[in-house]
Amino acid sequence: xxxxxxxxxxxxxxxxxxxxxxxxxxxxxxxxxxxxxxxxxxxxxxxxxxxxxxxxxxxxxxxxxxxxxxxxxxxxxxxxxxxxxxxxxxxxxxxxxxxxxxxxxxxxxxxxxxxxxxxxxxxxxxxxxxxxxxxxxxxxxxxxxxxxxxxxxxxxxxxxxxxxxxxxxxxxxxxxxxxxxxxxxxxxxxxxxxxxxxxxxxxxxxxxxxxxxxxxxxxxxxxxxxxxxxxxxxxxxxxxxxxxxxxxxxxxxxxxxxxxxxxxxxxxxxxxxxxxxxxxxxxxxxxxxxxxxxxxxxxxxxxxxxxxxxxxxxxxxxxxxxxxxxxxxxxxxxxxxxxxxxxxxxxxxxxxxxxxxxxxxxxxxxxxxxxxxxxxxxxxxxxxxxxxx
Amino acid sequence: xxxxxxxxxxxxxxxxxxxxxxxxxxxxxxxxxxxxxxxxxxxxxxxxxxxxxxxxxxxxxxxxxxxxxxxxxxxxxxxxxxxxxxxxxxxxxxxxxxxxxxxxxxxxxxxxxxxxxxxxxxxxxxxxxxxxxxxxxxxxxxxxxxxxxxxxxxxxxxxxxxxxxxxxxxxxxxxxxxxxxxxxxxxxxxxxxxxxxxxxxxxxxxxxxxxxxxxxxxxxxxxxxxxxxxxxxxxxxxxxxxxxxxxxxxxxxxxxxxxxxxxxxxxxxxxxxxxxxxxxxxxxxxxxxxxxxxxxxxxxxxxxxxxxxxxxxxxxxxxxxxxxxxxxxxxxxxxxxxxxxxxxxxxxxxxxxxxxxxxxxxxxxxxxxxxxxxxxxxxxxxxxxxxxxxxxxxxxxxxxxxxxxxxxxxxxxxxx
Numbered sequence: 001x002x003x004x005x006x007x008x009x010x011x012x013x014x015x016x017x018x019x020x021x022x023x024x025x026x027x028x029x030x031x032x033x034x035x036x037x038x039x040x041x042x043x044x045x046x047x048x049x050x051x052x053x054x055x056x057x058x059x060x061x062x063x064x065x066x067x068x069x070x071x072x073x074x075x076x077x078x079x080x081x082x083x084x085x086x087x088x089x090x091x092x093x094x095x096x097x098x099x100x101x102x103x104x105x106x107x108x109x110x111x112x113x114x115x116x117x118x119x120x121x122x123x124x125x126x127x128x129x130x131x132x133x134x135x136x137x138x139x140x141x142x143x144x145x146x147x148x149x150x151x152x153x154x155x156x157x158x159x160x161x162x163x164x165x166x167x168x169x170x171x172x173x174x175x176x177x178x179x180x181x182x183x184x185x186x187x188x189x190x191x192x193x194x195x196x197x198x199x200x201x202x203x204x205x206x207x208x209x210x211x212x213x214x215x216x217x218x219x220x221x222x223x224x225x226x227x228x229x230x231x232x233x234x235x236x237x238x239x240x241x242x243x244x245x246x247x248x249x250x251x252x253x254x255x256x257x258x259x260x261x262x263x264x265x266x267x268x269x270x271x272x273x274x275x276x277x278x279x280x281x282x283x284x285x286x287x288x289x290x291x292x293x294x295x296x297x298x299x300x301x302x303x304x305x306x307x308x309x310x311x312x313x314x315x316x317x318x319x320x321x322x323x324x325x326x327x328x329x330x331x332x333x334x335x336x337x338x339x340x341x342x343x344x345x346x347x348x349x350x351x352x353x354x355x356x357x358x359x360x361x362x363x364x365x366x367x368x369x370x371x372x373x374x375x376x377x378x379x380x381x382x383x384x385x386x387x388x389x
Numbered sequence: 390x391x392x393x394x395x396x397x398x399x400x401x402x403x404x405x406x407x408x409x410x411x412x413x414x415x416x417x418x419x420x421x422x423x424x425x426x427x428x429x430x431x432x433x434x435x436x437x438x439x440x441x442x443x444x445x446x447x448x449x450x451x452x453x454x455x456x457x458x459x460x461x462x463x464x465x466x467x468x469x470x471x472x473x474x475x476x477x478x479x480x481x482x483x484x485x486x487x488x489x490x491x492x493x494x495x496x497x498x499x500x501x502x503x504x505x506x507x508x509x510x511x512x513x514x515x516x517x518x519x520x521x522x523x524x525x526x527x528x529x530x531x532x533x534x535x536x537x538x539x540x541x542x543x544x545x546x547x548x549x550x551x552x553x554x555x556x557x558x559x560x561x562x563x564x565x566x567x568x569x570x571x572x573x574x575x576x577x578x579x580x581x582x583x584x585x586x587x588x589x590x591x592x593x594x595x596x597x598x599x600x601x602x603x604x605x606x607x608x609x610x611x612x613x614x615x616x617x618x619x620x621x622x623x624x625x626x627x628x629x630x631x632x633x634x635x636x637x638x639x640x641x642x643x644x645x646x647x648x649x650x651x652x653x654x655x656x657x658x659x660x661x662x663x664x665x666x667x668x669x670x671x672x673x674x675x676x677x678x679x680x681x682x683x684x685x686x687x688x689x690x691x692x693x694x695x696x697x698x699x700x701x702x703x704x705x706x707x708x709x710x711x712x713x714x715x716x717x718x719x720x721x722x723x724x725x726x727x728x729x730x731x732x733x734x735x736x737x738x739x740x741x742x743x744x745x746x747x748x749x750x751x752x753x754x755x756x757x758x759x760x761x762x763x764x765x766x767x768x769x770x771x772x773x774x775x776x777x778x779x780x781x782x783x784x785x786x787x788x789x790x791x792x793x794x795x796x797x798x799x800x801x802x803x804x805x
Binding site: 118120121124125129130132133134135136137138139140141142144145148149150152153156197198199200201202203247250251373374 | 412413415416417419420445446447452471472473474475476477478479480481483484490491492493494496502503504505506513524526528530531
C-alpha cells in the first residue's frame with residue numbers, strides 16, 4: 001500500500017533550552033521551561049494545549065500523565081515515546097497522523113531530562129532488565145563499553161581507524177564553536193582527539209558525549225494554522241522507523257535504517273544527493289558512520305573512506321550535525337533524540353543563526369536509541385524541508 | 390600466560406583495611422538461575438522446551454517461538470570472542486577499584502551472544518570455553534576461559550576474585566579429630582595454602598592420630614571446641630585476623646530413631662552440629678567479613694561439611710539428621726548474612742565416611758577422607774557453593790533437587 005503523505009502538517013517553534021552539566025532541578029522543571037518557550041512562540045496559553053508528546057528518562061515516579069496535572073494542562077491527545085535517541089522522529093510520525101486524522105489540532109512535542117550528581121549511575125543501573133542482568137555486572141562501563149565492543153568489531157571488519165572517527169568529532173566541534181548553547185567551547189584538533197585518554201578501548205574521551213541536563217521542544221500543527229499565526233515552518237517529506245532490526249546479526253554493524261531505507265527515499269521522491277544537510281544521532285562517532293552507510297550516502301564499509309573525502313563542517317560539502325551534535329552540545333538524556341530534529345527545523349526555516357548552512361532546504365534527521373543489551377534497538381529517520389524547496 | 394600470584398606482604402595494622410564493596414547485585418528473577426548453575430559449577434542456560442532455542446539473557450518467553458516453557462539445562466560452553474574492550478572508567482565503586490577491566494562479547498556455538506568477563510589469557514578472535522562463576526555479589530556471571538590455560542591460570546585476578554582459592558591463604562579446620570582432617574590438611578597444603586590451623590577439642594584426651602600433625606611445617610594444632618564459646622572467643626582473639634577460610638569439620642553422630650532414645654544424644658548432636666556451627670560463625674565470621682577484600686589473602690569462605698542427611702529424613706539417625714538439617718538452614722541464613730561482604734558460604738554434602746565407626750554397619754559405597762578433601766579443595770578453587778561429594782551424596786542431592794517430597798517417600802518407604 002502506498003503511504004499517505006504528511007501534507008498539511010508542519011513543524012514550528014524549535015526550542016533548545018541551554019544545557020548544564022549538573023542541576024538540582026527535575027525533569028519536570030526542564031520540560032516546563034521548553035514547553036513555556038514554545039507556547040510563547042506560538043502565542044498559546046498552557047490551558048490551550050491540545051496535544052502533548054513527551055520523551056524523558058527521569059520523570060519517575062511520574063509518567064507524562066502525572067506531568068499534565070503537575071503543569072496544569074488538559075490535552076485531548078497525549079503520547080509518550082520511550083525510544084531514546086530515536087524519539088524525535090518517532091514523535092512526529094505519530095503526531096502528524098493524529099493531526100491529519102483530526103484527533104488533535106496542535107501538538108507540543110517536548111523532550112528533556114535532569115542530571116544530578118550520581119544520577120547518571122542510577123539511571124544506568126535501572127536502564128533495562130537485560131542491561132541490569134547481562135551488561136552492567138561486566139565492568140559497568142555503561143554505554144561506553146557497549147559501543148566500544150561495537151566499534152572494535154567495526155574496525156576489524158572494515159579497517160576503520162581511530163582517526164576516521166576523530167574526523168567526525170573534530171568537524172562537529174568546529175560547528176559547535178558557532179553555537180553559543182554548546183557545552184563544549186574549546187576547539188578540538190585531531191591530535192587532541194588522538195591523544196586524549198582512553199575510556200573503554202577503542203573509545204576515547206572525545207568519542208563520548210557529556211551527560212547533562214536540558215530540554216528541546218517544537219510544535220506541530222496544520223499548515224494553515226502556522227500561516228495564520230505567521231510562524232516559519234518546515235514540512236515532513238518522508239519518515240521511517242524500526243525496532244529490533246536484524247536480531248540474528250551476531251554484532252551490530254548495521255542499524256534498522258538498512259531495512260527501511262528504500263522506503264524513505266521512495267516516499268521522498270529523491271535520493272541522498274538531494275539532501276543539503278544531515279543530522280545523525282551521534283552518541284558515538286561510529287554510529288554516525290554507520291548512519292552514513294545505512295542511509296545510503298555510501299556503501300556498507302565505505303564510511304571510513306567517506307569521512308576522509310568529505311568536509312563535514314557547516315561550510316563544507318557535507319554539513320553534518322550542524323549544531324555540534326551531542327558530542328559538543330551535550331547529551332541531555334532523551335533530549336538527545338530531539339537535538340538533531342530541532343536543529344534541522346531551525347536550519348530549513350533559516351533560523352539557525354551562527355550555525356546556519358547556506359541554502360539549507362532539505363535536511364535528513366536520523367535517530368538511534370536504547371541499548372537494551374548488546375545493541376541499539378530503535379532506529380528512525382525523517383526528511384524535512386523548508387516552506388519552499 | 391598468567392604470572393604467579395605473589396606472596397602477600399605482612400599486614401600493617403595502621404593501614405586502612407579496604408571496606409568490602411560489591412559488583413552490581415540486582416538481577417531479575419529469571420537471571421538468578423545463572424547463580425544456581427554457577428553455585429554447582431555447571432554451565433547452563435535456559436533452553437526452550439518446544440523449539441530448543443538457547444536463550445540469553447535469561448527471559449520469560451522464548452525469543453524464537455514465544456513459548457514460556459524455558460528450562461535451565463547444561464549447554465556446550467564453547468564459543469568465540471568477537472569483540473573486546475578494556476574499560477578504564479566506570480561509575481561503579483567495585484570496578485573503579487579494579488580498573489582497567491576487560492570484558493568482551495562471545496558468540497556461543499550454541500547460539501546466543503554473551504557479554505562476559507575475559508580471563509587474562511584470552512582476547513578477540515580466540516576460541517574459548519565459557520564458565521559461570523559466582524562473583525563477589527554472589528551472582529552468577531560469565532567468564533571466557535582459555536581452552537588450555539597456563540600453569541598459573543587460576544592466579545588471574547578476575548578469576549581468583551570469583552574463587553575462594555586456598556593458595557596463599559590461611560585456613561582454620563575446626564576439628565582436627567574429624568576423620569577427614571588430615572586428608573584435608575594435606576590437600577590444602579598441596580593447593581598452596583600458606584598455613585593450616587587445626588582446632589583440637591579436649592586436648593587433655595590423647596588421640597593417636599595427633600602424631601600425623603605434629604612437627605609439620607605450616608600446620609598448627611590449637612585448642613578449640615565448637616561447644617565452648619569461650620574457647621572460640623579465645624582462639625578468635627588470637628588468630629581471627631588471619632583466618633581466610635574456615636572449614637567446619639566438627640561433627641557428633643549417634644544412631645537411633647526418635648522413639649526409644651533419650652534426648653541426651655539429640656542435645657549433643659545439636660550442640661556440636663548446629664550450635665557449634667553457629668558459635669564458630671559468630672566467633673570468626675564478622676572478622677572474616679571485614680577482611681573479605683583485603684588483598685591476596687583476603688578472607689573468602691566458610692566451608693560447612695554437612696551430612697547429606699541434612700536434606701532427608703533418616704529414621705535410623707533421627708537426631709543426627711535433624712541437627713544436620715538445622716545446620717543446613719543455618720548455612721543458608723549465614724549465606725544471606727554474609728552476602729554484603731562477599732564472604733562465601735560453601736556447603737559440602739557427604740555420605741557415610743569410610744572408617745567412621747558410627748556408620749560401620751552400613752553397606753558401601755562410602756566416601757573416603759581423600760575424596761572429601763579433594764572435593765572441598767576443588768570447590769574452593771572453582772568457587773562453588775553447593776558441592777555433593779561421593780556417590781551417595783550426589784544421588785541424594787540430585788533426587789532432593791528434583792523432588793524433595795518424592796525423596797522423602799522413597800527414603801521412608803524402604804524396609805527397616
